[in-house]
Amino acid sequence: MKQHLLISIRITVALLVITCGAYPLAVWAVAQLVFPTRANGSLVTHDGRVVGSELIGQPFASDGFFHSRPSAAGNNGYDGTSSGGTNLGPTSKKLSDSVAAAVHDYRDVRPAEGIPADAVTASGSGLDPHISPAWARSQAPRVARANGIAVDEVERMITIRTEGRFLGIFGEPRVNVLLLNRDLLRRARS
Numbered sequence: 001m002k003q004h005l006l007i008s009i010r011i012t013v014a015l016l017v018i019t020c021g022a023y024p025l026a027v028w029a030v031a032q033l034v035f036p037t038r039a040n041g042s043l044v045t046h047d048g049r050v051v052g053s054e055l056i057g058q059p060f061a062s063d064g065f066f067h068s069r070p071s072a073a074g075n076n077g078y079d080g081t082s083s084g085g086t087n088l089g090p091t092s093k094k095l096s097d098s099v100a101a102a103v104h105d106y107r108d109v110r111p112a113e114g115i116p117a118d119a120v121t122a123s124g125s126g127l128d129p130h131i132s133p134a135w136a137r138s139q140a141p142r143v144a145r146a147n148g149i150a151v152d153e154v155e156r157m158i159t160i161r162t163e164g165r166f167l168g169i170f171g172e173p174r175v176n177v178l179l180l181n182r183d184l185l186r187r188a189r190s
Contacts (some may be wrong), residue, residue, distance in 0.1 A: 004043045021072055046185060052178045056080060057129040064146035065181045066131070066139050070102055073126025083125045130174035146159050146187060157183050 031039035042054040052058050057068045059078050069075030072086040102120035116135040128155035136158045144151040161180045165171050 002105050003127075025116070029116075035186065044182060046182055052184070053129075054176055054179065055129060057123075057127050059178065060181060062146070063142055065157060065184065066136055066177050068177045069128060069131055070120065070122045071126040072096075072122040077122075078127060080127060083127050086122060096169075129176050129178060131177055133158060133175055136162075136175045136180065143184065147184060149187070153187075154184075 001035055020186065026113075028039070037043075043050050043064070044052050046055055056076060057071065059071070060067050068078075073079045073084060074082035086095060086098075099120050104113055106119055110186050116138065118133050119135045137155060140154040140158065141152050145155040157180060158175060161175050161183065163174050163176065
């Protein structure tokens with residue numbers, strides 16, 4: 001019995017060292033060497049100050065900035081400790097009412113193009129940092145007017161910030177709102 005107990009203690013200690021020490025340390029080291037920016041949260045800086053992460057959405061309310069998609073994370077949206085979708089089904093009155101309210105509040109759309117779905121619906125996590133190029137373009141006139149620049153220049157900034165499909169086939173083209181708004185700030189400074 002004593003021999004079996006010693007063997008199980010040694011195995012437990014060995015597995016603790018491997019799974020709680022060596023393996024996490026190896027994964028951390030590889031991530032730091034191969035993907036240092038991503039491993040440290042893909043932080044975005046402006047004037048030497050961290051203003052957010054490329055991977056987590058945040059609200060923008062000023063007319064001079066592009067607005068993110070609605071968020072259902074937390075009471076006021078964009079709460080990283082409460083991420084998640086609404087879990088409301090397509091027949092839900094609450095979902096229908098929230099989309100109708102968002103459509104009513106959406107005043108920046110170009111009437112001929114309609115309202116992009118991501119302008120009035122939350123993402124699955126509630127923290128999506130991207131919007132569709134269509135929604136970004138529909139906000140361009142408001143952003144250009146508020147910043148005193150030509151709409152063509154704002155649309156060019158959108159085109160530059162548009163990310164394609166992953167591996168050319170997965171997902172949809174998208175625009176990172178935080179990076180696009182940082183570009184606006186840099187442009188205003190120049």
